[in-house]
Amino acid sequence: xxxxxxxxISELALADRILPVAAAMFRRLGxxxxxxxxxxxxLGIQTGSLYHYIRGKEDLLFQICSSAxxxxxxxxxxxxxxxPVERKLEVAIKRHLxxxxxxxxxxxxxxxxxxxLSAERKAxxxxxxxxxxxxxxxxxxxxxxxxxxxxxIEAKYLTLSLLNMLNWxxxxxxxDGPLTENELATVMTTVFLDGASAKRxxxxxxxx
Numbered sequence: 001x002x003x004x005x006x007x008x009i010s011e012l013a014l015a016d017r018i019l020p021v022a023a024a025m026f027r028r029l030g031x032x033x034x035x036x037x038x039x040x041x042x043l044g045i046q047t048g049s050l051y052h053y054i055r056g057k058e059d060l061l062f063q064i065c066s067s068a069x070x071x072x073x074x075x076x077x078x079x080x081x082x083x084p085v086e087r088k089l090e091v092a093i094k095r096h097l098x099x100x101x102x103x104x105x106x107x108x109x110x111x112x113x114x115x116x117l118s119a120e121r122k123a124x125x126x127x128x129x130x131x132x133x134x135x136x137x138x139x140x141x142x143x144x145x146x147x148x149x150x151x152x153i154e155a156k157y158l159t160l161s162l163l164n165m166l167n168w169x170x171x172x173x174x175x176d177g178p179l180t181e182n183e184l185a186t187v188m189t190t191v192f193l194d195g196a197s198a199k200r201x202x203x204x205x206x207x208x
Contacts, residue, residue, distance in 0.1 A: 064106050
């Protein structure tokens with residue numbers, strides 16, 4: 001193999017590693033406590049070489065936050081496309097959770113370190129987050145209209161409750177524990193759609 005081709009392949013492989021390694025370090029150490037020198041050491045390169053790929057540490061955080069939201073939205077849109085409305089929310093819940101767990105370092109970094117971005121970049125990520133929230137809310141509204149989900153609670157609050165439950169599970173889920181990702185997704189789907197009460201109660205008061 002020509003030397004130039006080997007070099008090109010090596011650089012591509014390094015570029016693909018930067019975001020996952022940075023996300024893992026930001027999650028474990030925190031964004032503020034992670035230096036570019038430590039990141040370069042983990043990647044096995046000189047600090048100066050790292051700046052061949054990035055302009056600064058904040059670039060990494062922004063890319064991690066943005067890509068985490070992009071990937072999860074694309075996954076849910078693709079999974080729910082053409083699915084009957086009666087099953088669409090179930091599919092969305094499972095796909096969201098599995099996607100978040102598969103890319104848990106990036107997703108956790110987005111949730112915990114978003115506040116460290118500059119105002120402009122934080123606003124851009126929040127717009128992405130709001131766009132994804134709107135997707136889930138639309139699915140819930142469609143499910144309410146179809147009689148799949150109770151309609152006495154506004155879709156806004158159901159959406160926030162669901163996303164809170166799904167997003168923060170990545171911090172306690174143990175990949176070596178008794179549940180697989182798919183099994184946990186089934187648990188979450190059951191809890192949200194069927195509830196945890198052993199005995200069905202009357203309707204909740206409407207939230208205004």
